[in-house]
Amino acid sequence: MRSSAGNIKAQSPLNTDTVPHVIPFILSRLEAHTKAHVPTSSPPPFFVGLNGVQGVGKSVLVSQLKKTLESEPYNLRTAVISLDNFYLTHEEQQRLAKANPTNPLLQHRGQPGTHELPLARNTFRALRERDAVKLPVYNKAAFSDQGDRCPEAEWIPVNQEPSSIVRVVLFEGWSVGFRAFAPQRLGEKYEHAVSALRSAPDEYEGRLAHNTLRSLTTVNEALRR
Template sequence: MTSKIIDDKSVHCIPFISEHLSKQRRKCLDKGEQPLPCFLELNGVQGAGKTTLTSRSPPRSLPTTILSIDDLYPTHTAQVALAQSRPDNPLIQHRGEPSTHGLGLGASVFAALKARQPGDRAHESEEVNKPGEPTIDVVVFEGWCVGFRPLSDAEVEKKWTEAREEKLWETQLAKHRLRDLLFVNDALEGYSSLHAFINIDAEDTKDVYEWRLEQEAALRASKGTGMTDEQVINFVNGYYPAYELYTATLRQGIFDSGGLGRQLRLIVDRGRRVKSVERA
């Protein structure tokens, strides 16, 4: 049975967003500059409730745009070319992992939003800051891998070696070659950080499997179509090595000492309810 997603997160996130928007405005005004939008990263494992949160959390009195990592996928032709360039790397044979996004498009959209100029998202029909409309004050960039930061090659190898030596075959990390993991890790260098970060974290990251199984079961029941349980497991397996590599850094805090207070972490239980809240 699908567990109901309860919005008990907005009560924590709205004040956090408002706080950082105010700080951003004061910082610009103190310099005699036009206030910039507040750029917020939102990370959450698949099924944790990001969609519900983004539909309610930004202060709705403020012009807000939600940009998903899914908006930055390249064309099918470009994805096929990437996959064929490394046909033996299973991590990039489908969209999703770092390296499979159109970072040039993302950079142009963020630059336009920062300059409060018109800019396109994935399609021309999704233009932002259009003439005659209020310019955007809050930009929420959400996705399952948003906020991931690259590790050193030595750190990746250490995690991979430990997984293999301890025979953690129930995980996915040990099942991949080191060079394939390093390729994805290197790609993260092109993913820049923003003003503030919200992380919807699961008490047990493996809950992502059950949450995705629930979602697909609901789709099959309501629409008669959806992935089978086996397909869901294989699908999540493709993403899971990244959770194993980068979740620890998310939990420790993605900003350096100068960024204290810029990260909000909501820890949710199996039922997606907030169990605790941390600031970093």
């Protein structure tokens, strides 16, 4: 695991033994964050981003971190948000897929471009401003595992009372913190991948060369938003 400036990158399987190593990191950054907002008595929450490949244990880790941070001796109100919870609704995802029939990266949820950015922006803005807000919830099992956003009545309310304002936000997702490549750089990486596939098709293990540059550019541009 590597960490820097409020972002945690998981490179190997995570478990509850990881928590004692992460808590001091969060607390030290939270202290610096709080000092940076003196003299205000109402600083925005401290946002922590965590990314890692699917199945590495991100959800388990943030759940344990939340439990620890909200317990003695810290007593820090903590909100957990998954990037998955901002996926488009099933209906919106279907429309996106139909609008991009030749792009396999947009036929299902997962890639940049399959999330509702206005919802994400409004949610994070409310958290930053310490306003009452409901955190969206996504049901991956809906529509035979195609997934759909849960009704708003099932969303998680936070900041409902002055005594329960969120102090720490744990934001996890496989692409949290990702940045778009410059178009030229993306083109170079794509040509390198295609060359590798052509020269040794039985040895090529990547996915880049199995897509068109146009499809990859669409996803890359979504990261800019």
